[in-house]
Amino acid sequence: MENQLGPVWVIAEQIDCRILPVSFQLVGQARILADRLKTSVETVLLGDQMDAQIHQLFAAGADRVYLGNAPELTYYQPEIYTEMIVRLAKAHRPEIMLIGSTSVGTELAPLVAARLHTGLTAHCIDLVLDDKKILEQKIPAYGGMISIICPEKRPQMATIASGVFPQPDLDENRTGEIVPLEIPAEIPHRIQTLEIVREEPDGIPLESAPIVVAGGAGAGDPEGWKIIADLSETLNAALGSTRPAVDEGWIELESMIGQSGKMVSPELYIGVGLSGELQHMVGIAGAKVMVAINNDAKAPIFEQVDYGIVDDCREFVPVLIEKIKEYQEKLVTC
Ligand SMILES: Cc1cc2nc3c(=O)[nH]c(=O)nc-3n(C[C@H](O)[C@H](O)[C@H](O)COP(=O)(O)OP(=O)(O)OC[C@H]3O[C@@H](n4cnc5c(N)ncnc54)[C@H](O)[C@@H]3O)c2cc1C
Numbered sequence: 001m002e003n004q005l006g007p008v009w010v011i012a013e014q015i016d017c018r019i020l021p022v023s024f025q026l027v028g029q030a031r032i033l034a035d036r037l038k039t040s041v042e043t044v045l046l047g048d049q050m051d052a053q054i055h056q057l058f059a060a061g062a063d064r065v066y067l068g069n070a071p072e073l074t075y076y077q078p079e080i081y082t083e084m085i086v087r088l089a090k091a092h093r094p095e096i097m098l099i100g101s102t103s104v105g106t107e108l109a110p111l112v113a114a115r116l117h118t119g120l121t122a123h124c125i126d127l128v129l130d131d132k133k134i135l136e137q138k139i140p141a142y143g144g145m146i147s148i149i150c151p152e153k154r155p156q157m158a159t160i161a162s163g164v165f166p167q168p169d170l171d172e173n174r175t176g177e178i179v180p181l182e183i184p185a186e187i188p189h190r191i192q193t194l195e196i197v198r199e200e201p202d203g204i205p206l207e208s209a210p211i212v213v214a215g216g217a218g219a220g221d222p223e224g225w226k227i228i229a230d231l232s233e234t235l236n237a238a239l240g241s242t243r244p245a246v247d248e249g250w251i252e253l254e255s256m257i258g259q260s261g262k263m264v265s266p267e268l269y270i271g272v273g274l275s276g277e278l279q280h281m282v283g284i285a286g287a288k289v290m291v292a293i294n295n296d297a298k299a300p301i302f303e304q305v306d307y308g309i310v311d312d313c314r315e316f317v318p319v320l321i322e323k324i325k326e327y328q329e330k331l332v333t334c
Contacts, residue, residue, distance in 0.1 A: 007042040008034040009094035014047040022100035028168025031061030048074040059170040068181040075193035097155040118153040140278035163263030209238030212266040217244035218273020225250040258283035276301025
């Protein structure tokens, strides 16, 4: 039976022939949306030697996988990937297209959206259907949360970071249809990814750290930033940041937490010299215990945390580090 509405699509992503967790999270959310729309979930997967992994997409909720399986697709190739997805989308008319907010996804999504003459909402932090079954693509803006809708053009496109939606329960008994794809011969190859050289990240990865210390503009200068970094090291924590800290060059972009950065869910989060803007706070929604250190008692962060310390971080944090070290030494000698 033909679906009344087009399918919900997920553009899955792989690195080293392994499908990324965000792709499964998006398939899980696509399943929820598709069930409400009474339509199917379809996934496009481009890579090489991917056969062994496809059943996981079905287990996560996909009904059909369009599979491009060829050595030329091992790495993300902007022209080939865009052309293959655009041609497929024109042929199968998805209602919704979801893509991970990864380095690849944030480039690929606008390339595809522009070619399909449709809208795209980047870095969504929720996706729901309104009563007319239009996708509300939620992002933090204007000091609150807003919904962006694309009522006329199709597909309705959104990028979403890893960790926004949970990993779906896998049903290993689910199966689906695999549709093999050919690489169209006439696609230009002006840009080619020949090799990917990965930088090994320093320290504990933010996404899996039990303790996260995040610093913000209140650090003031590189010296102030060093104090926050020392606190992180003392606690054996991962060091995160807000956007201004990145803009100041105190730390790399990979450390940014929030709407356009990483999503973290530590047992303990300590925000130092940061105001608590929604674009940052959406990234720590999963934190269990939250602490803030800020010299302005009226800073919005204090309304969002479990424990607040009103003080100059440059004076308070060195004392805190000293006390933690004393405590750690006592633990060792006990
Ligand atoms: C589309 C969009 C996406 C964005 N995505 C992100 C994102 O993913 N992540 C992100 O972080 N931001 C993001 N931003 C930026 C975000 O809106 C805020 O500007 C940013 O989070 C504020 O960072 P901050 O709290 O460090 O700085 P500020 O808001 O300037 O706050 C600094 C705080 O430090 C305090 N302070 C100053 N001196 C001291 C001191 N000596 N001791 C203690 N406290 C002190 C001040 O009282 C103040 O509360 C985004 C913005 C947009 C428009």
